[in-house]
Structures are given as C-alpha cells and as structure tokens.
Amino acid sequence: MTKLQFPLDFVWGSATSSYQIEGAYDEDGKGESIWDIFSHTLGKINNNDTGDVACDHYHRYKEDIELMKEIGLDSYRFSISWPRILPNGKGEINQKGLNFYKELVDQLLEAGIEPVITLYHWDLPQALQEEGGWANRDTIKYFVKYAEVLFDELGAKVSQWITHNEPWVVSFLGYAEGEHAPGIKDRKQALQVAHNLLVSHGLVVKKFRELDLTGDIGITLNLTSVYSYSETDKDQEAAQLMEEYINGWFLDPVFKGSYPKKLAQIYENQFGKIDIQAGDMDLISQEIDFLGINYYSRALINYNPNSKFYGIESIKPAESDYTAMNWEIYPDGLYDLLTKLNQEYTNKPLYITENGAAFDDQIIAGQVNDQRRINYLKEHFKSVYRAIQDGVPVRGYYVWSLMDNFEWAYGYSKRFGLIYVDYNTQKRTLKDSAYWYQQVIEENSIGI
Numbered sequence: 121m122t123k124l125q126f127p128l129d130f131v132w133g134s135a136t137s138s139y140q141i142e143g144a145y146d147e148d149g150k151g152e153s154i155w156d157i158f159s160h161t162l163g164k165i166n167n168n169d170t171g172d173v174a175c176d177h178y179h180r181y182k183e184d185i186e187l188m189k190e191i192g193l194d195s196y197r198f199s200i201s202w203p204r205i206l207p208n209g210k211g212e213i214n215q216k217g218l219n220f221y222k223e224l225v226d227q228l229l230e231a232g233i234e235p236v237i238t239l240y241h242w243d244l245p246q247a248l249q250e251e252g253g254w255a256n257r258d259t260i261k262y263f264v265k266y267a268e269v270l271f272d273e274l275g276a277k278v279s280q281w282i283t284h285n286e287p288w289v290v291s292f293l294g295y296a297e298g299e300h301a302p303g304i305k306d307r308k309q310a311l312q313v314a315h316n317l318l319v320s321h322g323l324v325v326k327k328f329r330e331l332d333l334t335g336d337i338g339i340t341l342n343l344t345s346v347y348s349y350s351e352t353d354k355d356q357e358a359a360q361l362m363e364e365y366i367n368g369w370f371l372d373p374v375f376k377g378s379y380p381k382k383l384a385q386i387y388e389n390q391f392g393k394i395d396i397q398a399g400d401m402d403l404i405s406q407e408i409d410f411l412g413i414n415y416y417s418r419a420l421i422n423y424n425p426n427s428k429f430y431g432i433e434s435i436k437p438a439e440s441d442y443t444a445m446n447w448e449i450y451p452d453g454l455y456d457l458l459t460k461l462n463q464e465y466t467n468k469p470l471y472i473t474e475n476g477a478a479f480d481d482q483i484i485a486g487q488v489n490d491q492r493r494i495n496y497l498k499e500h501f502k503s504v505y506r507a508i509q510d511g512v513p514v515r516g517y518y519v520w521s522l523m524d525n526f527e528w529a530y531g532y533s534k535r536f537g538l539i540y541v542d543y544n545t546q547k548r549t550l551k552d553s554a555y556w557y558q559q560v561i562e563e564n565s566i567g568i
C-alpha cells in the first residue's frame with residue numbers, strides 16, 4: 121500500500137461550535153442567544169429540536185477531552201458563546217461563563233491538544249439582536265469589547281484565533297433567506313450585515329495587534345469550487361456571478377479591499393448603497409496570519425432564466441454520490457479551491473477549518489461502521505496532499521465534527537461526528553472513522 125506522508129508539522133484536528141454542543145443554555149448566568157430564541161420558535165427547527173441540552177458538553181467537557189486524546193488530536197477548534205461571557209452582549213462579565221472556557225483551555229493544554237478559538241459561530245446575544253443585531257453598526261464595537269475580554273483572559277495560552285465563522289451564512293441564511301437565526305428575509309439588510317461583520321473582523325484584528333499577543337489571527341470562510349455546466353457564455357456568466365456571490369463577497373474585501381464588481385453593481389442598482397464608512401475597506405483588508413476554509417462541496421452552475429436568483433441554477437449530476445445533506449461529494453473541488461486561493465488571493469497559511477460529511481450512521485452492538493465517512497475523508501485528505509505537493513501552504517485540517525451535534529435548522533437529524541452521540545443517554549461512541557483518523561494522525565499519512 122502506498123502511503124501519502126504529510127509534512128511533519130501538519131496539524132490534525134477536529135471542530136465544534138458552542139451552540140451545537142454545549143447545552144446549559146440558561147445555566148450559570150448565561151444570557152439568551154439568537155439561536156435560543158430561534159430554536160424555541162415552533163416550526164423553525166426540524167422536529168422542533170433545540171440546543172437547550174445538545175451534547176451536554178458544558179458538563180461533560182472533561183470526558184470529551186479524554187475522547188479527543190484517545191483519537192490523538194493535535195488540535196481542537198471550538199467557539200465561545202458570547203452570551204455566556206457577556207449575558208447582555210455588553211457590560212457586566214459573567215465570571216462563571218469565563219471560568220468554563222478558562223478551564224476548558226487549561227484541560228486541553230494539559231492533554232497536549234492545541235486550542236483554536238472561534239470568537240463568533242453564530243450565537244449572538246439576544247439583547248443585541250433587540251437593538252438590530254449585526255445590522256446595527258453599534259454591534260461592531262460590542263464585538264471588539266467581547267474579543268478584548270477573551271484576549272485579556274486567554275491570550276497568553278491560546279495561540280490561534282478566528283474572528284468569524286462563515287460570515288456568508290450569518291448574513292445570507294440569517295438575514296436574507298431566513299433559514300437561520302434571527303430569521304430575517306431582507307437581502308439589503310443582509311448586505312449591511314455582511315459589511316458590518318467584515319468591519320468587526322478588521323477591528324478585532326487591529327485590537328489583537330495592539331495588544332501585541334503572540335498568537336495568530338484569521339477568519340474562517342465557507343468556500344466552494346464553482347464550475348460552469350457548459351462552455352456557453354450564459355452558463356459561464358452565471359458561474360462567474362455565483363463565484364462572486366458565494367466566494368468573492370468575502371474573499372475580495374479581506375484580500376483585495378473591495379467587493380466583487382459585477383455583483384456589487386447589481387446589488388447597488390437593486391437596493392441602493394449600503395453604509396460603508398471611510399476607512400472600512402482598509403480595515404477589512406489589513407493583513408491576517410492565516411485563512412480558515414470550510415469546504416463541503418462544489419457548485420455546478422448553469423444559466424436558467426427562470427431561476428429566482430439572477431439566472432443562477434445549481435446542477436446536481438445524477439451520477440454523483442451525495443451525503444445525507446444532499447451535498448455532492450466532490451473531493452477534487454477542495455484541490456481546485458486551494459490552488460485557486462493560493463494563486464489568486466493569498467500566500468498566507470491555509471487551514472481546512474471544517475470538512476466532513478453527514479451520513480445516516482447506525483449504531484449496532486456498540487459500533488458504528490461509517491465506511492462512507494472514512495472514504496469521504498480519505499479522498500479529501502488526498503486533495504489536500506496534492507495541493508501541498510503543488511506548493512500550497514496548507515497547515516492543518518479540522519474534521520467537522522468531533523461529535524454528532526445540533527445541525528442548525530436540521531436539529532439532531534444529521535450526524536457529522538467522528539463520535540456518535542446517543543442524545544437520550546448522552547453516551548459517546550467512537551465511530552470506525554474515529555479509529556481510522558487515530559491511525560492517520562499516528563502515522564501522519566494516509567494509505568491509498
């Protein structure tokens with residue numbers, strides 16, 4: 121068997137987020153988040169599931185760290201719940217909330233696992249939503265204050281920080297499509313939200329530099345490889361517009377200091393100008409230390425005049441394989457994305473901060489044979505290996521997710537974990553993929 125050997129310092133990790141695993145939604149002084157409100161609103165979440173208990177990680181974090189050690193993770197990416205730190209989003213600090221994360225970081229370091237913190241993974245304090253949320257430019261300054269509390273408390277121990285997780289999803293699923301909290305359907309407001317999120321990213325990076333902290337800071341974007349279904353001009357134009365919509369809308373401001381021209385003009389014609397203040401774009405595009413990439417699938421695009429979104433239509437080839445999310449399995453798209461990012465946007469280190477798949481996992485006699493997830497991960501690891509061989513500086517890879525968890529509007533119906541969670545008993549069971557990943561990490565290689 122041929123072994124593909126990864127660089128000696130390559131980081132193998134796994135990722136989660138606060139609202140998806142912690143539970144304890146109203147414990148120890150935590151304030152409400154927009155996802156507490158959204159999930160408590162009947163009809164928003166599959167089966168009316170909520171994150172009230174989730175994986176009960178808030179109480180079981182020590183057991184979960186033991187499982188991370190058993191898998192052999194080099195690093196663990198998690199997010200901090202802003203309303204657990206600042207129940208009203210601003211003002212008084214909730215010391216019990218802060219203590220939870222201080223203890224989590226200390227236990228991770230003691231276990232030899234590098235903590236990587238995502239400052240914002242969608243759970244905005246509800247008190248700030250009541251003042252307009254991310255559509256209100258004031259939220260930016262509250263985000264900087266929140267980040268500063270964490271930098272002061274954890275900056276000496278945590279060496280890698282991510283300002284935002286997938287601002288595209290926050291903006292366009294939360295404020296345009298209404299599928300995510302806060303459930304607003306207003307595309308003009310979504311564009312202002314996207315801009316305010318980017319400004320908040322820039323100001324937090326600036327604060328991080330001012331505090332002269334030793335670690336690295338970056339942002340995580342959900343990115344996809346976009347392909348035209350045919351060589352026709354119409355299909356290629358539709359694909360280019362999709363590229364600007366799904367990738368360029370955040371990549372261009374962060375790395376080029378401007379929004380993608382064609383789509384920006386379409387939006388301005390349709391909605392008028394959004395509030396962009398002097399200096400915003402310079403702030404947004406200041407240097408960062410790495411880019412986090414969440415990759416799940418590609419986009420295959422053709423032109424359809426009847427499409428409700430600027431003639432853009434996504435095609436799902438019948439001959440492809442799909443995950444339980446109905447996302448096409450397309451590992452080559454990760455290779456193409458990585459090389460494109462390195463050629464067109466940045467020479468900075470790249471981390472796959474999320475990649476993984478949901479399948480209909482069954483637990484039988486205490487085992488979960490998730491061979492499809494092993495195949496999915498192996499093929500995507502091979503794409504990362506190819507990119508590294510071509511000189512792309514990919515430094516690490518975080519499997520989404522460490523454990524089955526609350527999959528947003530899908531509730532608990534989709535299982536992405538390396539670890540199976542029985543939500544009735546909270547019993548954790550390592551899936552076959554966890555044992556496979558354990559060997560990959562141990563050997564720092566994959567057999568093909």
Ligand SMILES: N=[N+]=NCCCCNC(=O)[C@@H]1[C@H]2[C@H](O)[C@@H](O)[C@H](O)[C@@H](CO)[C@@H]12
Pocket residue numbers: 137140285286289342414416474520527528536
């Ligand atoms: N329309 N539309 N779609 C645009 C693409 C959205 C794709 N979903 C993600 O990237 C989310 C990311 C999230 O960080 C994590 O919290 C989620 O659990 C995973 C799994 O869903 C992925």
